[in-house]
Amino acid sequence: MLTLPFDELSSNQTSSPIRTSWATNQIIKSVKPEPGRALQDTLKSGREDGERHGTEEEEQEEEEAGGDLRRRGSRKKKLSQARQDRVRLRRIEANARERNRMHGLNNALDSLRKVVPCYSKTQKLSKIETLRLAKNYIWALGEILSTGKRPDLLTFAQTLCKGLSQPTTNLMASYLQLNTHSFISESGGESFSLYPAYHHYRAEGVGASSADNGRPLRPFSSFCGPYDALYDLSPDCSSPLDAGPLSPPINFNGIFSLKHEEPVDYRSCHYGLRYRSISQSSSADINPYDIHLCGQFYQVQEDLNKPFPN
DNA sequence: TAGGCCATCTGGTCCT
DNA sequence: AGGACCAGATGGCCTA
Numbered sequence A: 001m002l003t004l005p006f007d008e009l010s011s012n013q014t015s016s017p018i019r020t021s022w023a024t025n026q027i028i029k030s031v032k033p034e035p036g037r038a039l040q041d042t043l044k045s046g047r048e049d050g051e052r053h054g055t056e057e058e059e060q061e062e063e064e065a066g067g068d069l070r071r072r073g074s075r076k077k078k079l080s081q082a083r084q085d086r087v088r089l090r091r092i093e094a095n096a097r098e099r100n101r102m103h104g105l106n107n108a109l110d111s112l113r114k115v116v117p118c119y120s121k122t123q124k125l126s127k128i129e130t131l132r133l134a135k136n137y138i139w140a141l142g143e144i145l146s147t148g149k150r151p152d153l154l155t156f157a158q159t160l161c162k163g164l165s166q167p168t169t170n171l172m173a174s175y176l177q178l179n180t181h182s183f184i185s186e187s188g189g190e191s192f193s194l195y196p197a198y199h200h201y202r203a204e205g206v207g208a209s210s211a212d213n214g215r216p217l218r219p220f221s222s223f224c225g226p227y228d229a230l231y232d233l234s235p236d237c238s239s240p241l242d243a244g245p246l247s248p249p250i251n252f253n254g255i256f257s258l259k260h261e262e263p264v265d266y267r268s269c270h271y272g273l274r275y276r277s278i279s280q281s282s283s284a285d286i287n288p289y290d291i292h293l294c295g296q297f298y299q300v301q302e303d304l305n306k307p308f309p310n
Numbered sequence B: 001t002a003g004g005c006c007a008t009c010t011g012g013t014c015c016t
Numbered sequence C: 001a002g003g004a005c006c007a008g009a010t011g012g013c014c015t016a
Helices: A006-010 A017-030 A039-052 A054-072 A081-115 A127-147 A153-161 A166-185 A197-203 A220-224 A267-280 A288-299
Strands: none
Touching: A081 A127, A127 A153, A153 A166
């Protein structure tokens, strides 16, 4: 009778039952016990047996094998049954550790997905795209910090999408399109944020303007406000990508363009957001450099609120 | 159906 | 010796 190492499996749940059963099969394949002996027994006693019995036998075998190696070169050493079991057990343990390690890595990647733009619960970026986008995002933010200037929308978008695949670029374009118009063109639908912080503001009803029926607007130029992420570290938000299909982005110049929208006066809203952001923070939390940046943000707000040049 | 993405297994290497 | 890390191999799932 075959007994599976369920302890190992249960302590290392995969996200998919299919995966789990597949893993189970793999273990069955990789841990074929000898006939008439339960695997559990094998695993349970493997280490002790291996250590206890293995010593004499192994020494003898190794001596033989060593002698063979000296005489004939490459003959593979034959292991005792106890040693084979022990090797199997160690392999199973190593597999479990490796699975855990990869799960940890995936969790970290999920965390990363939540803090880069373009976060969607259902339409997840691939691992490689997440890393690329994160790199671009960091680079773009660093550029803003070092120069003290915010790039225009297209430049920033192009920076973010540098090296990304076409599907991801399209996804990004879809985000940006919605960011510029969906809040006011659709009522009742779930809105989204290029920056996770938006939902925090929205949930609190901060920054609603008269033009949006009480619905808080994300300003067109808010795309250039990456500091949002500094003020909210709980990016558990959904996106319109979770809610339904998107209109295809308009591509041009090898990257993408944004739909041209009628200019909307977002400024009151956005100033409100900014003020709220800063005022909500305790003085100890405020980095002087942040204040400087935010101040600068206001100065050029008007320019950035101009309709995006096509 | 091909290709992309992913999870897992596996053996090798390095480090403690 | 044993664990962490890595990269290659493999096979499943999904989508265009």
